[in-house]
Amino acid sequence: MGCLAFDTPAQAFARVLESGPRVLAVGEAHAQQGSEGIPSTTRRFTELFLPGLAGRASDLIIELWAVDPRCKKEQVARVETEQRAVTQGQAAQNQNEFLALGHAAKRLGIRPHQLTPSCQEYDAIVRAGPDAVTAMLEMIARLTAAEAKALLGREGATGKMVIAYGGALHNDVAPRPGRERWSFGPELSAITAGKYVELDLIVRELIKESESWRALPWYPHFDKEKHPDKAVLFNPAPGSYTLIFPRSS
Template sequence: MQTPRIVLSAAVLLAACGGAPASSAPVAADPAVGGPSPASPAAPPSAPPTATAPPPTAAAASTAAAVPAPAPCGALGCLAFDDPDRAFAHVLGDGPRVLAVGESHAQQGAEGIPSATRRFAERFLPALAGRASDLIIELWVADPRCKKEQAARVEEEQRAVTQGQAADNQNEFLALGHAAKRLGIQPHALTPSCDEVDAIARAGADAVPAMLETIARLTAARAKALLGREDRAGKMIVAYGGALHNDVAPRPGRERWSFGPELAASTGGKYVELDIIVREFIKDTAPWRALPWYAHFDREEHPDRTVLFNPAPGSYVLIFPRTR
């Protein structure tokens, strides 16, 4: 699914965030996951007997009963959840090997509303600790060996695209990388070669499409390299960026801008596309109306619940509840 805006981050250095090449060392296991608990000391003979724990099936049933089921809310498999975390857990239930998250970027004038990036970092990323090994972020990192005039020309093209976006977007992408590393998830930025930068600089009026194609190609290459590593076996690879590149079924003419079909094939279908949308960012404009779920979404219905559309297998749109 496409988003009305795309972010093409200016050349920034993610070294402090740990943006390592595909040959970097494996992520250390989360110490809270996978280790056996120490045995409890035996109770003294005079201790009263303890209550018998319910069998696992009864405990599971009790837990399930305590969690409200999502409510059907219309077409495209729409479900309304009590909170975003449960909606995200529902998506993870598909068991993806690659989770490709696309966002609606914050725009100027919306600085008082938490962005999709911030919500993902604070609410969803912790749920991936121990499950995901790597996070590929749509951050463009300059190779210092490239000609400065080439990089400057590309940066100028980027500014033309991002001028209507909130000034903090790039900083929030960097913060997302730092948050991932703290959780034991290795962040990666995108580093185009000097030849790729030169091709974009020489593309003229086609510079933006060339950048979009490069972003998709670099993301797919990094993800496939990580998928092929033995130390990543059984772990999830997460890609995070604009909700244009993760489409598993891109619009005609935009196929080269999306890594979705390639990674879906590489994972044998274990690919999930998730767009996360801040409700207040949705506008009655042509780009939004073109999205397949827009006609089925009513912002006045379920305003305090998280709405999750499932337009196709492995494809989800999560719309956050209204901001309080």
């Protein structure tokens, strides 16, 4: 478990990029209701890190769904209902901040891309019934991998970095048992010959004493009271990083 402290998040982020990844997969713990007074991970990535990727990254895949207009309205509405059950505890501005990230990328010359599920995929989620959430998680991983592979393999590809930005469940290079189908990490690591970096971004104040947080490999090694004004970077495995932001002002 490598662990380093940096004066600024930008310095920690630069260390992550030293390996020259072909795919940089950024995962976040989505901001929750009640945390609106703390700058979110999405906002920090947009403001602190994205400008430094201009000229180094060609494309940004964002975990936002674009609806295919050919799909049946009732089909889409059913899936949106299932989505709300998952996102109801999240901060209201999350989707708008994802959209703002895409607009900021475009201004910097980085092409943004949303995920576009097919009508058949919407239908599969509806038919999954009580397993609809699992079906959605698997679909997000599958569509992100497909989009990344298409960008990496397109004619005239520049060799610049492709960024994927979304939830931290999907970018694991070594997913936990039972979650393999939720992550695109192993597939993209294989097709890039290991030039894949998983980077989880964590807002310090949002770390809780809960089972889901304790299950993370860096959690036993982190003390919120130590180095509160530093950016802490864990490297729990090759190609895998967790960057914890300094405490908010």
